[in-house]
Amino acid sequence: MKKRKWLATLRKLNGLTQHQIAKKAYLDRSYYAQIENGIKHPSTEIAKKLAEVLGFHYSIFELEASPFSVALENSPMIIAHCDKEVRYTWIFNPHQDFDMAASIGKTDTEIRDNEGTRALEEMKREVIATEQTMRKEIAFPMAVGKVSYDVFCHPLYNENNELIGAASASTAIHVPTEN
Template sequence: MSHQKRNWLERLRKMKGYSQEEIAYLVHIDRSYYSKIESGVRVPSRRLAEDLADLLNFHVSVFELEESPFHFALQDSPMVIAHFDLELRYTWIFNPHTDFDPVSVIGKRDVELENNEGTRELMRLKQEVITVRTSIRRKISFPLSDQTYEYDVTCHPLFNHKGKLIGGSSASTQLIKEEVQTKDYEIPSC
């Protein structure tokens, strides 16, 4: 692991009004150990990760995603991956558009970040996924600072380790608008 600070975890903790000491007490660990988890120096056990996820209302898989080779493969791709809670607030995001800081989006809804038809449509999609508890895929256009981007968005319901619905996840792939050009190619003779 690259020992990258878990800013998303710190932000969730502060949004819930907890100090590091309070979190540590509630999950039965030492404050310094929790501090190392938040700073990215330590990876919590599965059981501890589940306790933290239950307490702060995020999906435990985030810790696993940090260790996954997919994390590095997707790092510079045109794909945004995120988790959101039942109130449609982001609890984690990976690889957002440069208009958005990945830490400052935690705890916010899409329309609080940018209120446009694309973000409103994304919120409707997320709400529908939570309501019907099944995956849904849709193309959505987002007017951003430099141009309008079209994304192929798939949302899934997220259940915690106890089977309780806690929100959803989304994977959004930027679609590239390309002009198809026809070229004549010569076939080499044998």
């Protein structure tokens, strides 16, 4: 299992220590550290507690443990969660131009400001504001050229059916070929 850099980044963005997270989630600090370091996989109950403390959706841990994650890693699909302020809480399989851990806690335009990231951020804001699912094609300027994605975005709710952000799945539909 890989170290969960996204989890450590979220903890630090919230200004919390491992001890404080563990205390809020009713865990031993060393057990939380093992989760953060990728040594242990939390049960669904513990994943839900951590998600509540840090403001993300617990399904992230389920995807990590899923055999589908291997297939997704080798696909042209990016899956992401963001909070209500459209700041990333998790990204799976980002484009090679992006560093997943460095993206946590930032909006699309804070990562890179261009017409594609502005369109994606606007889409997420609309999904959160209306609580309606949206789908659109968005093109992003990348190192390889303009890459187009079919982006599907829907509201993200916690266990109490409270809106906590948005989830998106983006599939590359046009990637420039090398000559």
